[in-house]
Amino acid sequence: MARRIGFFICECGPNIGENVDIDAVLNAVEDMDDVVLAARFGLMCSGPGKDFLKANIKTEKLTHLVVAACSPKQHELTFMEVCEDSGINPFLFQLTNIREQVAWVTKDKEEATEKTIRLAKAAIRRVRYHDPLSKTALAVNADVLVIGGGVAGMAAALRLASPERRVHLVERSSSLGGRVVAQGPIYPTMASGGEMATAMVDLVEGNDWIVVHRYSEVSVVVGFFGNFEVVVTGELEDGGTLETKVNVGAGVVATGAEVLEGKPLEDLGHGSIDGVVSSAELEAMLADGSIGGKGGKAPKSVAFVQCVGRDEVGYCSEICCMNSAKQARLLLEAAKGAKVHILYRDLCVPGRDQQAFLEGAVKAGANLVRTTSVEVGGSKGGITVSHSLGDGKAEKLMVDMVVLSPAMVPPTGTEGMAEMLNVELDPSGFLLEAHAKLEPMAAGIDGIYLAGSASGPRSVSDSIVQAEACAGRVLSSLIPGRTIEPEIRVSHILETLCTGCQTCLEVCCYGAIVYDPMKNVSHINAAICRGCGNCVAACPSNAISLYHFTYKQLYQEIVEAIR
Amino acid sequence: MTSSDAKADSQGFRPRVVGFLCNWCSYAGADLAGTSRLDVPAAISPIRVMCSSRVDPVLIMTALMRGADGVLVTGCHPGDCHYDKGNYFARRRFALTDQILTSLGLEPERVRLSWVSASEGPRYAEVVNEFIEEIRELGPNPMRTNRSL
Numbered sequence: 001m002a003r004r005i006g007f008f009i010c011e012c013g014p015n016i017g018e019n020v021d022i023d024a025v026l027n028a029v030e031d032m033d034d035v036v037l038a039a040r041f042g043l044m045c046s047g048p049g050k051d052f053l054k055a056n057i058k059t060e061k062l063t064h065l066v067v068a069a070c071s072p073k074q075h076e077l078t079f080m081e082v083c084e085d086s087g088i089n090p091f092l093f094q095l096t097n098i099r100e101q102v103a104w105v106t107k108d109k110e111e112a113t114e115k116t117i118r119l120a121k122a123a124i125r126r127v128r129y130h131d132p133l134s135k136t137a138l139a140v141n142a143d144v145l146v147i148g149g150g151v152a153g154m155a156a157a158l159r160l161a162s163p164e165r166r167v168h169l170v171e172r173s174s175s176l177g178g179r180v181v182a183q184g185p186i187y188p189t190m191a192s193g194g195e196m197a198t199a200m201v202d203l204v205e206g207n208d209w210i211v212v213h214r215y216s217e218v219s220v221v222v223g224f225f226g227n228f229e230v231v232v233t234g235e236l237e238d239g240g241t242l243e244t245k246v247n248v249g250a251g252v253v254a255t256g257a258e259v260l261e262g263k264p265l266e267d268l269g270h271g272s273i274d275g276v277v278s279s280a281e282l283e284a285m286l287a288d289g290s291i292g293g294k295g296g297k298a299p300k301s302v303a304f305v306q307c308v309g310r311d312e313v314g315y316c317s318e319i320c321c322m323n324s325a326k327q328a329r330l331l332l333e334a335a336k337g338a339k340v341h342i343l344y345r346d347l348c349v350p351g352r353d354q355q356a357f358l359e360g361a362v363k364a365g366a367n368l369v370r371t372t373s374v375e376v377g378g379s380k381g382g383i384t385v386s387h388s389l390g391d392g393k394a395e396k397l398m399v400d401m402v403v404l405s406p407a408m409v410p411p412t413g414t415e416g417m418a419e420m421l422n423v424e425l426d427p428s429g430f431l432l433e434a435h436a437k438l439e440p441m442a443a444g445i446d447g448i449y450l451a452g453s454a455s456g457p458r459s460v461s462d463s464i465v466q467a468e469a470c471a472g473r474v475l476s477s478l479i480p481g482r483t484i485e486p487e488i489r490v491s492h493i494l495e496t497l498c499t500g501c502q503t504c505l506e507v508c509c510y511g512a513i514v515y516d517p518m519k520n521v522s523h524i525n526a527a528i529c530r531g532c533g534n535c536v537a538a539c540p541s542n543a544i545s546l547y548h549f550t551y552k553q554l555y556q557e558i559v560e561a562i563r
Numbered sequence: 564m565t566s567s568d569a570k571a572d573s574q575g576f577r578p579r580v581v582g583f584l585c586n587w588c589s590y591a592g593a594d595l596a597g598t599s600r601l602d603v604p605a606a607i608s609p610i611r612v613m614c615s616s617r618v619d620p621v622l623i624m625t626a627l628m629r630g631a632d633g634v635l636v637t638g639c640h641p642g643d644c645h646y647d648k649g650n651y652f653a654r655r656r657f658a659l660t661d662q663i664l665t666s667l668g669l670e671p672e673r674v675r676l677s678w679v680s681a682s683e684g685p686r687y688a689e690v691v692n693e694f695i696e697e698i699r700e701l702g703p704n705p706m707r708t709n710r711s712l
Contacts, residue, residue, distance in 0.1 A: 111605040537618065
């Protein structure tokens, strides 16, 4: 069928009408190939304007539409809807921007008219090479991926799982529960962390809508909100691996934090001086009764050293002061009459209940000492802790136990996780939220959320609050039964031209391209492609084309634009 | 100066410049220059692309071979690309474009890559004004008159 192009220019009231000689533009384009109508209207986006378009499309049997008006950011969709209503494929349409980028930036009317003619001709030449494209509706996948089986991950999974929404919970280790499962009483309530985590594990394991992948890591995530394709790689007993493909609509990253190890602790005698332990080691000793239990040791004097590794990591880990206050309380209960010193640099006591909790520790006998530097040395009959008080004075303590309170750091594998998910890292290496205040749970990628210590050290209660918030974000946006419209203007590969060089795989930021070794060609997954066109520019054999931004279409535009 | 850009100057030179604008940052920046009623030389013809990474050397060369006096490519600032890293790819390809231009005997200054964000209307106007000024100094694309190339 022959092309019948209608060209319409919008006066936009005085905005375009006063700065561009509309009649000159109409004269310039009306004789162009395939143009059957060139017309003007006062305000094309208005009801009467749209009716004017529809009537002309009908009477002139137009097959293609070009509108010269405002920015496509304003009314491209408006006119695409007019096309749809009139039975023209909305992609057989081109809007050229003669308001923001001509009339409003060009003072000289003659120049503005001349530029408008150039752009109008470019749009008309371009639209002749447009292809009709059809929208596809994709049902959202309501299932959710949760990475990390600690309290944050489990809390998110439990809130999300339902008959309409399966949750895939991926845990790297052999068991769920994370760091909290090994904890005794936790501040500020002194309820048992271990019992709480174990109860959550039971709930998760008993939930029919949560699929737990143990000994597993997420190895591939491609796609977008509502439509992620995930590969979970599990370790088998025989040393082999098992890849499971999982489709989800959103993901919650709850990979937690690890405790700093190595030099900062070793410098304070950890590993070389008897009686120097880390806070995690003390937690285990308190839990298994080797301190305070029957036949257990009862240290007479203990020094907690806070902020171990703080200078090295460059941030306050937020939870260690309160954790030491808690451990001091437990120690004072287990070893009656013991002397407990907490050597701190700055106290971090946030929240409603924490101040009272700390005061409770002091009341129970903990001695808070502000210090600027600490040295630990072994000696006969104890450990010497020398520290300066900041005003030039120094103090020496003789204790029989030193508890080092190290910084919390990102877990191993965080960098790889960030790269896989396209999430940024903050300077300290934790996953970065889109905005600390406005989007604290969002990862900057639609449909990926961060819970718990994945984005920085957090207390158990804060982690659970975040997990609930992540679940809220998912529940409010990823509604079962809804559909999404994937990008239509995507890239595609012409198999006959593809040489299988896989350059496109290298440049695609979305993992949308796969290589088929049988045919020695690559394929683009249209449901994953976002339509940037990077692969088009990278393809050395010109085998890739981006719908609606093809070489031919851009060529036509270029030719008229520089005439 | 800006008022006479699309018209011939005293030597009869009327610059023609193609501007490839990425949809998400630079095109919106150019729109903002409009809503702010700034002066942008009419010599530039904006062409919208989704990402600066779509603008391969072939498109740039096409414009120059067809007689464009200059080609301006604008994209999101480093780190702000809507498609994550597209602008980095655009930047890398620019090194190649430079070499092609030199080997063809064209001034590499005829092609420019600039970052313009959606909020940088004034910067867009400034970049275009500067670039057109530079093209004026370079004079017409020799390919326009010397078709043997």
